[in-house]
Amino acid sequence: FHVKYGILLVYDITNCQSFENLEDWYNAVRKANEDSETQPLVALVGNKIDLEHMRTVKVDRHQRFCQENNFSSHFVSAKTGDSVFLCFQRIAADILGIKLNKAEMEQSQRVVKADIVNYIQEPVSRAVNPPRSSMCAVQ
Numbered sequence: 001f002h003v004k005y006g007i008l009l010v011y012d013i014t015n016c017q018s019f020e021n022l023e024d025w026y027n028a029v030r031k032a033n034e035d036s037e038t039q040p041l042v043a044l045v046g047n048k049i050d051l052e053h054m055r056t057v058k059v060d061r062h063q064r065f066c067q068e069n070n071f072s073s074h075f076v077s078a079k080t081g082d083s084v085f086l087c088f089q090r091i092a093a094d095i096l097g098i099k100l101n102k103a104e105m106e107q108s109q110r111v112v113k114a115d116i117v118n119y120i121q122e123p124v125s126r127a128v129n130p131p132r133s134s135m136c137a138v139q
């Protein structure tokens with residue numbers, strides 16, 4: 001009986017070198033498992049998605065690496081915790097051959113964060129016939 005296990009290849013999406021280094025890490029994984037009957041499940045994890053605006057490793061490049069090697073694909077932020085739990089949950093489910101249910105999968109939807117802008121409140125002068133609507137904002 002062989003226990004199946006997982007390997008997480010983690011890189012920083014803002015650092016190309018960290019992605020390129022994974023080639024060596026994956027070679028080391030393969031070498032360590034060449035005589036083994038069971039192969040580990042390998043997951044490619046792009047970290048620091050809170051720094052999306054500083055991304056240097058394109059999603060395409062990430063996906064290609066996954067497809068070429070049959071890795072599962074994940075994006076997380078260790079800083080904010082975004083998708084970290086889900087990443088481990090998906091990997092564990094894959095290893096055990098369990099399908100996640102809809103509620104579990106829905107967690108994968110990215111939380112879009114937006115800061116609330118505090119506009120300086122202009123004192124509203126009371127007109128005799130105030131307009132019904134003084135402001136319209138489209139977001």
Ligand SMILES: Nc1nc2c(ncn2[C@@H]2O[C@H](COP(=O)(O)OP(=O)(O)OP(=O)(O)O)[C@@H](O)[C@H]2O)c(=O)[nH]1
Pocket residue numbers: 047048049050051076077078079080
């Ligand atoms: N913005 C952001 N910074 C992160 C995130 N994860 C890690 N960092 C920062 O990246 C830097 C490196 O993190 P480490 O945990 O030391 O990374 P490591 O690869 O384990 O580094 P070594 O221990 O030196 O091998 C630290 O300054 C972390 O605070 C993330 O998701 N977002």
